[in-house]
Amino acid sequence: MSEISRNGVGGGGQSGRIGIGLELDDIHMKILEVLRENGRISVAALAERVGISRASAYTRFEALRADGAIKRFTAEIDHVRAGLGITALIFVTVRQQMWKQFRAELARMPEVEYCAITTGQHDAMIQVRVADVAAVHTMVTDRLANIPAVKATETVFILDEVLKRPYVLPSDHEHDRDRDPGQGRGRSARRPAGEAQGGDVPLGKMRFVGAAEGRAALQKDL
Amino acid sequence: MSEISRNGVGGGGQSGRIGIGLELDDIHMKILEVLRENGRISVAALAERVGISRASAYTRFEALRADGAIKRFTAEIDHVRAGLGITALIFVTVRQQMWKQFRAELARMPEVEYCAITTGQHDAMIQVRVADVAAVHTMVTDRLANIPAVKATETVFILDEVLKRPYVLPSDHEHDRDRDPGQGRGRSARRPAGEAQGGDVPLGKMRFVGAAEGRAALQKDL
DNA sequence: GTTGAAATTAGTACGAA
């Protein structure tokens, strides 16, 4: 229980890339599948569900944590129940070469649950959870607007969260019903999906939005 | 252990609203704080960290699950490690009164990790995790575009996930260092944050985007 | 990588404050 034992780099930095650790095989994937749905399952029960022995389950479990494939275990909490009924998305345009400052300020905002740097019209999207709409206004108006790095914002409210999956895994994509243990369809059997048979697309109703001002290369600059 | 014992409605539907269950006090909040950071902590250790007895911890733990405040426990998985290195946001404009179909189709797409209905220019935002950029293109072009409910899409790529907090809680907002156990600042002591002192906002560089076509009221129609 | 043991710990039920 308690802390991680032999975890040198595992759940380290915010978005730190770690060198390629272990090769994830089918059993690893199955473990992840079980764990994302029931993070509190015992390793013994996990072993049974995956079809391996207890000792192996412990070994693999530890390996996945140490490797960083499993970053942490968390409880999914009902925001409304917790008193934060309002969720909003704020799209931010960041002034060039002020990303570092933007990031630093962001870390100081506890109401921010998620922030991603995106291509497209805006530079970043942040998701906030607050108690009421006034708090959104306060946040955008007082906090964000006062950050020099923030050039402009655009706010939308989330009316309903239609679906929220724990974590998507490659095994979800290919709907294998027939299990072939000896086949080893681990990392390689995933078909590239590049052979798009897209011939009967109705019209050009979709739009891909590339990076504005060639900002894409700037992500390391943070 | 496994399933919830006295859970009548608890972790029921996707977005089902449940009647007000238990009043969450400070200790409940502390439990949630610990659990969102370490979902696999033992109840004994949890009791110690929160400062209550084991028996109480078990009772409250169960109550939080039964109430639905804790929806589930999950493992945070490294998508890149799992083989899904590409994350994209797809903003979808949905044809009116075809929400039900849109939702149904969405449920059949395993690469969708999150979908929210929003105000603003678009109607919904979906986040997908796939192996490569080609898969994004395939998905938008073949899958989404072929859904009648989808009027238009706009896709942006996520270049970096700056921060991802397990779950935001009200207690994060007010940085209480001084603990006053007898004061009971549970749900009520949260200040409305409405008194915005926003006087020195530089300029009108922020924008609030309301619902398009009065769609806001339509969310129950799904 | 697997099985089977021992030691520890977790979960439950009860009474008392």
Add this chain to the structure above:
DNA sequence: TTCGTACTAATTTCAAC
């Protein structure tokens, strides 16, 4: 309600195969 204890059942660790 909450706490503390004892009891039962489960898990984890460690050994040998």
